[in-house]
Amino acid sequence: MKSFCFTVDVDRDANIPVPGMSQAGSYNRGLGTAPRFKSSAEGIGTLTGLLDEMGVKATYFAEARTLSNIGAQHLAGREVGIHGFDHEDFTGTFPPGGKKEVLSKACETVEDLTGKRPRCSRMPYMKMSEEVPSVLEEIGINYDSSKYQLMEKEILPYNLGGVLELPVPVSRDVSDKKIVGYLWPMHEGKRPPEDYIEMASRLENGVFILATHSWHMSECIDGGSFSKHAAKKNTDNVREVIAGILDMGFAAETLPEAAEHFGVR
Numbered sequence: 001m002k003s004f005c006f007t008v009d010v011d012r013d014a015n016i017p018v019p020g021m022s023q024a025g026s027y028n029r030g031l032g033t034a035p036r037f038k039s040s041a042e043g044i045g046t047l048t049g050l051l052d053e054m055g056v057k058a059t060y061f062a063e064a065r066t067l068s069n070i071g072a073q074h075l076a077g078r079e080v081g082i083h084g085f086d087h088e089d090f091t092g093t094f095p096p097g098g099k100k101e102v103l104s105k106a107c108e109t110v111e112d113l114t115g116k117r118p119r120c121s122r123m124p125y126m127k128m129s130e131e132v133p134s135v136l137e138e139i140g141i142n143y144d145s146s147k148y149q150l151m152e153k154e155i156l157p158y159n160l161g162g163v164l165e166l167p168v169p170v171s172r173d174v175s176d177k178k179i180v181g182y183l184w185p186m187h188e189g190k191r192p193p194e195d196y197i198e199m200a201s202r203l204e205n206g207v208f209i210l211a212t213h214s215w216h217m218s219e220c221i222d223g224g225s226f227s228k229h230a231a232k233k234n235t236d237n238v239r240e241v242i243a244g245i246l247d248m249g250f251a252a253e254t255l256p257e258a259a260e261h262f263g264v265r
């Protein structure tokens, strides 16, 4: 049995950590690092449109501030988890109880906007400190995807201090170069869709997770906003990756569905 979880971090455009602040900014294109949301707002429409067209269910990790800015209209009826409130680094310094406060506030905001209590999470920057899993459990999060795991023939969900962890794979490509289950390099024009399909082909049992960002459908770090042509090519690439993986017999599922399938709780 092979399960495929497509995951989307719905966060501020081209986000970067800002020194001395827990809130993330956006990549400086000459006007400073204040957070921007335009590409994320556009990109989530493009992605949900594509996934609906393909009949593929996905899991969304919504950063609370971004979701408040762009609205949740594209996310109705979908599996929406949390991704920090202001895209914080949860390995950073917080006041006592601060991590729980921020994560609870993120849950409440996402619940207010989507009408559904989140049950999944991904930490911003995939950075999680030791106490985070128990905090997540306390606030009602059951499923997390904030860890990387070396790709083997089998990748199964596992228990991580109170939550069920579904890790993002890391592997080596045919040229022995490191490849991660994030589509980032493909959006930046540095990897073709085939690389991710080849990576998935090595899984024989378990859950293959791919991740991307809503904003990466509308802009890239290197070139800024995509032209119409570049945006279409980018969307076609995502379609090609997903279709290639489904062609190999993977079932597209949300995180909770995949966890259920493998009988771990």
Ligand SMILES: [Zn+2]
Binding pocket: 009, 011, 015, 083, 087, 124, 125
């Ligand atoms: Zn993020």
